[in-house]
Amino acid sequence: MSDDDCQHENEYSWWEYDARGIELARVCDKCVDAKLAKYRPEILTGYTQADVDEPIEPEWGGNW
Ligand SMILES: [Zn+2]
Numbered sequence: 001m002s003d004d005d006c007q008h009e010n011e012y013s014w015w016e017y018d019a020r021g022i023e024l025a026r027v028c029d030k031c032v033d034a035k036l037a038k039y040r041p042e043i044l045t046g047y048t049q050a051d052v053d054e055p056i057e058p059e060w061g062g063n064w
Pocket residue numbers: 006007008011027028029030031032
């Protein structure tokens with residue numbers, strides 16, 4: 001698919017997906033760490049920049 005795909009031969013490889021189920025890269029044991037390191041953690045875990053920028057509701061309801 002792309003240069004991101006695993007180029008190793010004779011290695012068990014699998015697809016890594018982002019949180020939305022979109023293929024990121026083909027990886028194997030030798031390169032999974034390096035390939036996933038290029039992606040922001042939010043992509044892998046489901047957070048988007050919009051989520052990060054959202055104001056956080058105070059859990060105490062503002063009653064001091
Ligand atoms: Zn590989």
